[in-house]
Amino acid sequence: MMETIGTEIRTFYSLRELYDTIEEEIDQYKSIADEYSQWLGLFLRDSKATFKNQEWFKNLSMMQKTLKSGNKPQKKEKKPGKKGASSPEWIPYREIMLCASEQGQAEIVFEAIETINEKIAQLEKIGNTIKELEKSGLGKGITFVAFIHDGIPEKLVLQHKEGKELAERFKYIAEFSVSKPA
Numbered sequence: 588m589m590e591t592i593g594t595e596i597r598t599f600y601s602l603r604e605l606y607d608t609i610e611e612e613i614d615q616y617k618s619i620a621d622e623y624s625q626w627l628g629l630f631l632r633d634s635k636a637t638f639k640n641q642e643w644f645k646n647l648s649m650m651q652k653t654l655k656s657g658n659k660p661q662k663k664e665k666k667p668g669k670k671g672a673s674s675p676e677w678i679p680y681r682e683i684m685l686c687a688s689e690q691g692q693a694e695i696v697f698e699a700i701e702t703i704n705e706k707i708a709q710l711e712k713i714g715n716t717i718k719e720l721e722k723s724g725l726g727k728g729i730t731f732v733a734f735i736h737d738g739i740p741e742k743l744v745l746q747h748k749e750g751k752e753l754a755e756r757f758k759y760i761a762e763f764s765v766s767k768p769a
Contacts, residue, residue: 595735602717602726605733605740609714612738613707620703627696634689709739 599605676691677684686694720726725745734742 593737597733597735599731599733602721602731605731605743606714606717606721609710609717609740613710613714616703616707616710620700620707623696623700623703627693627700630689630693630696634693706738713740 599608676688677686679685686692728748730746730748732744732746733740734744
């Protein structure tokens with residue numbers, strides 16, 4: 588996965604290579620999201636008898652149904668100073684939040700699924716952009732140096748392999764003819 592290092596620079600020798608890497612990332616993220624969804628579903632089923640009347644359990648169950656249907660759940664506003672905590676079960680300790688309840692475990696699994704699904708959506712958009720660039724003919728004789736941040740390619744530097752000035756390829760040359768009204 589690209590995310591083993593939070594920020595990295597990688598060189599790709601074709602847009603196809605970059606696109607294939609993005610597709611591999613998407614497949615890996617989908618696999619992880621599926622695994623976490625199963626984990627969350629199992630937790631909710633096993634905990635239903637114990638927590639079914641508690642508000643947090645009802646909310647989490649509803650959000651899981653929303654995730655399964657493919658819709659994006661509305662994000663709750665996070666309380667200031669709580670660094671990602673979505674319930675009062677969380678206690679701040681220096682730079683981390685602590686929780687000793689089953690509710691906390693369910694919340695972090697759900698939050699992980701949401702974050703992974705957001706990354707999948709970003710990667711799919713970037714993949715579509717790469718496909719468009721490839722269709723436009725960009726890529727022949729070019730090396731792509733990618734700035735990858737948190738597993739997402741954010742910037743590409745185009746380097747011509749043959750030493751020609753790449754900027755020349757992007758110049759727009761047009762001729763216009765205007766007729767005078769008679």
